[in-house]
Amino acid sequence: EGGDHIDPKFGENWYGAKLAGVPRAAYHFVYWCRPAHEQAEWFKRNIPADPDALPPVLDVEWNGHSRTCPRTLPRDVAQEKIRVMLRELEAHTGKRPI
Numbered sequence: 001e002g003g004d005h006i007d008p009k010f011g012e013n014w015y016g017a018k019l020a021g022v023p024r025a026a027y028h029f030v031y032w033c034r035p036a037h038e039q040a041e042w043f044k045r046n047i048p049a050d051p052d053a054l055p056p057v058l059d060v061e062w063n064g065h066s067r068t069c070p071r072t073l074p075r076d077v078a079q080e081k082i083r084v085m086l087r088e089l090e091a092h093t094g095k096r097p098i
Contacts, residue, residue: 003034003042010046018052025054025098028085032062033069036081040088047092055095058085 007013017024026047030039047056060082062071073081089097 003031003039006046014048018050023054025057026093027057027059028089029059029061030081030085031069032073032078032081036084037088040085040092043085043089044092049092049094051094053093053095056089056093056097058082058089058097 014024014026026043028039028043030036043056060078062069086097
């Protein structure tokens with residue numbers, strides 16, 4: 001999430017699901033006040049590039065807990081962040097993100 005949070009059980013769940021034959025995918029929640037390239041690097045550091053995984057998911061809603069982040073962004077700024085994230089997630093996983 002955003003570049004500084006990961007589910008503490010992510011690794012256990014990721015590999016456990018694979019061992020059990022359960023399809024799985026990584027999910028990234030965009031934090032609008034952090035640069036997209038930083039968030040993409042966070043994703044790449046924490047999510048295995050596993051060819052058996054489903055495509056990654058990019059969630060682009062506003063986080064109501066982010067009091068320091070503006071509720072809206074200019075459309076072009078939001079679209080550029082999304083483009084960067086989608087490009088980097090696809091490059092890392094080899095799959096077009098959802």
